[in-house]
Every structure is written in C-alpha cells, then in structure tokens.
Amino acid sequence: MTLTHLSPPFDPGTVWLVGAGPGDPGLLTLHALNALAMADVVVHDALVDPRILAMVRPGAIVEHAGKRGGRASVAQTTITDRLIVLAQAGQRVLRLKGGDPFIFGRGGEEALGLAQAGVFFRIVPGVSSGLASLAMHGIPATTRDTNHAVILATGHCAEGHETDWAALARAGIPIVLYMAVTHVASIVSSLTEGGLDAGTPVLVVCSATTADETVVEARLDELPRLAAEGIVHSPAILVIGAIAGFRAEILSHLLALRSDAA
Ligand SMILES: C[S@@+](CC[C@H](N)C(=O)[O-])C[C@H]1O[C@@H](n2cnc3c(N)ncnc32)[C@H](O)[C@@H]1O
Structure with a gap:
C-alpha cells in the first residue's frame, strides 16, 4: 500500500487546507505528506517549520503568506483571494498552516471564502501546538x-x-x-x-x-x-x-x- 493509495486524489484546480503540526515533521499526517508531494503551489504561514517546507515537491512554487518574522502583515482577504486565483488557474494549491488549520488558524475564513467562490477544497487536520x-x-x-x-x-x-x-x-x-x-x-x-x-x-x-x-x-x-x-x-x-x-x-x-x- 503506497501513500498515494491511502490519500484522496489532489485534483488540479482544488485547494487543500492542511495542518502542518507544531514543527516536528514526524507529527505530519500522511495526508499532509501526500499533499506536499503532489502540490503545484504551497502557500504557507510563518510558523510552518523549515524542515516541512524542505519536503515540498521539487519544482513546486512556494509562497509565504505569514504575518510574522518582520514581514508586512498580509490581509486575510488577500490570502484567500490568492488561493482562489491559483485554484482557478488549475493549480493544485496546498494551503499549509501551523498546527491545526481550524484552531486559531483562520482556516474557517479561508474555507468559507473558497466555498463562496465555488472552489473545491479539502481540510486536513493537523496536530495543534x-x-x-x-x-x-x-x-x-x-x-x-x-x-x-x-x-x-x-x-x-x-x-x-x-x-x-x-x-x-x-x-x-x-x-x-x-x-x-x-x-x-x-x-x-x-x-x-x-x-x-x-x-x-x-x-x-x-x-x-x-x-x-x-x-x-x-x-x-x-x-x-x-x-x-x-x-x-x-x-x-x-x-x-x-x-x-x-x-x-x-x-x-x-x-x-x-x-x-x-
Ligand atoms: C495563529 S496561532 C496558530 C495556531 C495553530 N493553528 C495551532 O493549531 O497550533 C499561532 C500561535 O500558536 C502557538 N504556536 C504555534 N506553533 C507553536 C509552537 N511550535 N510552539 C509553541 N506555540 C506554538 C503560539 O501560541 C502562536 O502564537
């Protein structure tokens, strides 16, 4: 049984809202691991550990959407709009968030925005910090x-x-x-x-x-x-x-x- 068999298909034009856990890559779910291997574009928050970002498929585009580390704050609507644009362009979009996407992660707002825009998405829970x-x-x-x-x-x-x-x-x-x-x-x-x-x-x-x-x-x-x-x-x-x-x-x-x- 391979990882791909265990995971649902990551279709082009969809977004996966995935929890990356607190840092240790060993705490990633198998679905998260599969998404890292399949995604065309990864849009990640500041608290996603560099060891996890190093697991992104070679050739995939990696975008930072975080609000820390001395970077200017990115409005939540701007991030959601970016996910919509990428999905509508036919990309497999991995929205990678620290911990669990639905625990103080504003994943709910992103899911709602995607639903309102008619973009299909999947939510993958993560281990909350x-x-x-x-x-x-x-x-x-x-x-x-x-x-x-x-x-x-x-x-x-x-x-x-x-x-x-x-x-x-x-x-x-x-x-x-x-x-x-x-x-x-x-x-x-x-x-x-x-x-x-x-x-x-x-x-x-x-x-x-x-x-x-x-x-x-x-x-x-x-x-x-x-x-x-x-x-x-x-x-x-x-x-x-x-x-x-x-x-x-x-x-x-x-x-x-x-x-x-x-
Ligand atoms: C925007 S919230 C995101 C929470 C995240 N969705 C979760 O489930 O862990 C950011 C806060 O989560 C906590 N946090 C995230 N990663 C952490 C870590 N590796 N160690 C300690 N606290 C962490 C801190 O309180 C941080 O200020």
Missing part, C-alpha cells in the same frame, strides 16, 4: 482525577470579541493559551482578579517540537516577569492549571528510578 505541547511534556489534557474538560483560548482576539477572563478563571478548568505572550501581564491580572490563585502552576512551551524548544515551569504570577525578561517568548503555549504540575511529578519518578539504578 497546544495539544502537542501538553502531550510531548507528559501532561494529560484531562484526567479522571483532576479535570474532565480543558479550555483552549487565545490571548489575541479580534476587536470587539474580548475574552471574559474572569469567567474562564471561575470555570476551574485548565486553560491552554495560544498567542498570549504580548498581553500576558493583563491576562494574568484579569485571571487573578477573576479568582484564579496567583500560585496556580503554569507550564510554558516555546517553539514546541522545534530545535529551539524551551520549557518553563512557573507560577501564574511569575509570567509577566518571565515574558518581560524574554524567558517566555513567542511562539508559546501557556498551560495554566493543576495539570501543568504533571510533568514535574512524572520527572520526579523517573529521576528516582535513575538514582535507584546508579
């Missing part, structure tokens, strides 16, 4: 003893759609925060004013699953200082709540095993 940051560091998103739900939230909302941080604090459920470094001081003060303990454990994973990955264990009230000092920096996932302590617990058992063996 928030979920990867948890699992890769031994933190279960839910456990039967601690929490039966988890909140995925963004620290960067569209104007007029601000998050009710006090309500999240009151929910008593762990919070996995995306895009929160810039506004971390005000987020932390809103959460603590909303009743969340200042000593709540936090785990921060910066550049998860890349060569630059760093992990910081802290208390909630330490986050503003850590961000000001650059110890916590973008891109980062902030895990806030009791589950954040799980990594230290697992590590303590592993270290005890090692010292027993020594």
Whole structure:
C-alpha cells in the first residue's frame, strides 16, 4: 500500500487546507505528506517549520503568506483571494498552516471564502501546538482525577470579541493559551482578579517540537516577569492549571528510578 493509495486524489484546480503540526515533521499526517508531494503551489504561514517546507515537491512554487518574522502583515482577504486565483488557474494549491488549520488558524475564513467562490477544497487536520505541547511534556489534557474538560483560548482576539477572563478563571478548568505572550501581564491580572490563585502552576512551551524548544515551569504570577525578561517568548503555549504540575511529578519518578539504578 503506497501513500498515494491511502490519500484522496489532489485534483488540479482544488485547494487543500492542511495542518502542518507544531514543527516536528514526524507529527505530519500522511495526508499532509501526500499533499506536499503532489502540490503545484504551497502557500504557507510563518510558523510552518523549515524542515516541512524542505519536503515540498521539487519544482513546486512556494509562497509565504505569514504575518510574522518582520514581514508586512498580509490581509486575510488577500490570502484567500490568492488561493482562489491559483485554484482557478488549475493549480493544485496546498494551503499549509501551523498546527491545526481550524484552531486559531483562520482556516474557517479561508474555507468559507473558497466555498463562496465555488472552489473545491479539502481540510486536513493537523496536530495543534497546544495539544502537542501538553502531550510531548507528559501532561494529560484531562484526567479522571483532576479535570474532565480543558479550555483552549487565545490571548489575541479580534476587536470587539474580548475574552471574559474572569469567567474562564471561575470555570476551574485548565486553560491552554495560544498567542498570549504580548498581553500576558493583563491576562494574568484579569485571571487573578477573576479568582484564579496567583500560585496556580503554569507550564510554558516555546517553539514546541522545534530545535529551539524551551520549557518553563512557573507560577501564574511569575509570567509577566518571565515574558518581560524574554524567558517566555513567542511562539508559546501557556498551560495554566493543576495539570501543568504533571510533568514535574512524572520527572520526579523517573529521576528516582535513575538514582535507584546508579
Ligand atoms: C495563529 S496561532 C496558530 C495556531 C495553530 N493553528 C495551532 O493549531 O497550533 C499561532 C500561535 O500558536 C502557538 N504556536 C504555534 N506553533 C507553536 C509552537 N511550535 N510552539 C509553541 N506555540 C506554538 C503560539 O501560541 C502562536 O502564537
């Protein structure tokens, strides 16, 4: 059985909205891998790892549509219009997004724009950086003893759609925060004013699953200082709540095993 047999056909004139995962190419789906091998044009975001871009089919055109890295911000409508133009020109268009395209990735807006333009598309889920940051560091998103739900939230909302941080604090459920470094001081003060303990454990994973990955264990009230000092920096996932302590617990058992063996 080959990869092509496992994947649906990537027809000319269509767009695949594909999640590239957090960075590590080993976390790509087989559909994503097949799309990389088949696409005529790849339109990617800034957070797509260079190791994944190196897997694009030789001869394919690679376009950057990101909004970081010192590049001028590209309007969302401009990106969607570009996808439409490329598809209408008969290209196999791979729209490659970091993590999962539908988790804080504006994939929904692109899918809607393509549908409105009558362009056929397929959505390929990816491993979201928030979920990867948890699992890769031994933190279960839910456990039967601690929490039966988890909140995925963004620290960067569209104007007029601000998050009710006090309500999240009151929910008593762990919070996995995306895009929160810039506004971390005000987020932390809103959460603590909303009743969340200042000593709540936090785990921060910066550049998860890349060569630059760093992990910081802290208390909630330490986050503003850590961000000001650059110890916590973008891109980062902030895990806030009791589950954040799980990594230290697992590590303590592993270290005890090692010292027993020594
Ligand atoms: C526009 S959102 C995209 C999220 C993406 N769709 C996902 O599912 O992971 C960008 C934010 O995702 C998080 N992020 C993406 N890749 C990351 C990584 N490798 N390590 C840590 N955080 C990451 C950061 O919070 C970053 O600011």
